[in-house]
Ligand code: HEM
Ligand SMILES: *[C@@H]1O[C@H](CO)[C@@H](O)[C@H](O)[C@H]1NC(C)=O
Ligand SMILES: *[C@@H]1O[C@H](CO)[C@@H](O)[C@H](O)[C@H]1NC(C)=O
């Protein structure tokens with residue numbers, strides 16, 4: 001009898017302990033945000049969150065208001081939905097709200113890279129040096145030349161055929177921008193002898209095509225990889241893709257090339273100096289490829305898609321591009337020998353295109369900002385309410401829903417308005433909610449300590465691609481009535497969104513001016 005009682009007690013203790021660990025006994029304390037654990041122990045709202053993030057946020061916001069804590073797969077996440085209060089999170093000290101802990105876990109899982117204490121700092125310092133100021137000018141020039149390299153064949157075949165050429169716009173944009181960015185960052189095949197030049201270029205174009213294909217496989221698996229939701233076969237595929245990239249992008253292979261960007265070599269050197277072993281630095285190469293190359297291609301797609309869909313936007317952007325090119329004194333002959341030069345000065349004279357790019361990112365960029373609550377803290381909302389956040393929890397902001405799509409901040413938020421961000425008379429456009437000025441009216445790059453260090457280069461990449469496409473080609477949708485494809489909901493939280501399906505467009509060389 002007694003033995004059974006002991007066993008039973010032990011069992012009950014185990015179950016209670018398990019439930020305790022799963023957070024089943026957690027209660028909302030005074031001054032804490034509303035707590036919602038859902039019905040399933042441990043998992044909580046995990047399924048709803050992952051399957052339909054937008055619906056999860058909307059349901060919870062309706063139920064609890066603009067701040068709430070939800071259990072998601074073992075973690076308590078406090079979500080802040082009030083854009084006027086974002087500043088409190090962005091500016092909070094790293095000692096209380098830290099993004100590195102969460103980022104490290106993710107980076108280890110998806111890239112097999114184990115960050116050290118210095119990694120973030122190294123990314124920051126070399127990005128400041130090489131993706132801003134004079135460094136940015138060098139990188140932008142390399143990107144432009146690489147775009148010409150990738151576009152050469154398209155130009156050539158358009159010249160031969162003299163008529164329209166048809167392609168999938170998503171594939172075309174992602175492929176071109178990815179490959180050009182890959183050359184600009186990781187260099188090109190070295191050609192010691194003059195007559196090797198053509199061969200080296202051909203080899204670059206072929207290998208980058210293969211790399212893009214593998215990158216897309218990984219890209220498609222990425223969201224479910226980060227949620228640890230892959231099937232057995234998919235896990236094996238991910239493992240072999242990782243090995244492929246660690247090898248292709250290994251220090252040994254990349255350092256055989258010419259014209260590797262200083263952004264890459266500088267980070268590699270600093271990592272080496274801080275004692276990171278070579279096999280880890282190979283993995284870091286893949287992490288950088290992912291961070292740098294996964295968003296600009298899709299963003300370029302959305303920009304061109306919206307311009308083709310909205311003729312007034314296309315006309316305004318094209319008028320600006322033509323004027324800036326003309327004022328630079330260049331005369332562009334289709335298929336001519338001198339490729340279009342787009343200088344820093346030219347890129348600084350494009351307010352209309354800048355607004356169109358910002359509008360594109362408002363509609364297409366949906367990152368999820370996550371911070372770890374390192375120490376108990378009081379979050380002060382804009383309206384004066386104060387909430388206690390518990391150490392060990394996480395804090396999340398999803399600006400796509402809270403700011404980008406808020407009809408009060410951005411009227412008719414689902415419509416592409418190319419001039420939404422265009423300042424009318426030299427003053428920066430302002431945005432309001434409840435009569436109050438909103439500082440964080442879009443956040444495609446994140447904010448605060450974790451803000452994207454490549455954002456200036458990213459915008460230049462997108463703009464250069466648009467400059468080249470609009471200067472050389474007439475562009476149109478094959479089916480003018482076709483709607484812009486919907487966003488693939490699986491990717492909410494992961495930067496720039498991708499469309500559910502591709503759309504066909506066609507391009508032809510603009511007639512030579514006489
Ligand atoms: C449209 C294009 C891009 C978008 C929307 C974008 C957005 C973002 C976002 C949201 C983050 C994370 C912020 C956070 O965790 O709070 C990030 C991080 C990062 N991005 Fe970008 N990005 C883009 C292009 C680029 C490019 C072109 C580069 C480099 C050449 C780059 C390099 C990085 C790096 C290295 C990080 C990690 C930063 C760290 O560890 O501190 N990104 N990006
Ligand atoms: C190689 O890269 C440099 C700098 O990125 C660029 O200027 C040059 O045109 C490229 N050369 C070839 C042959 O691809
Ligand atoms: C690219 O590398 C080659 C070989 O080292 C060099 O001759 C050339 O000047 C470089 N081009 C640029 C734009 O850096």
Ligand SMILES: *[C@@H]1O[C@H](CO)[C@@H](O)[C@H](O)[C@H]1NC(C)=O
Pocket residue numbers: 341342343
């Ligand atoms: C483009 O313009 C810049 C700035 O004027 C100049 O330094 C560069 O040599 C030009 N490049 C080409 C390919 O003409």
Ligand SMILES: *[C@@H]1O[C@H](CO)[C@@H](O)[C@H](O)[C@H]1NC(C)=O
Pocket residue numbers: 424425427
């Ligand atoms: C700029 O335009 C806005 C709105 O049209 C107007 O309210 C503002 O006074 C103007 N500012 C200047 C300096 O003209």
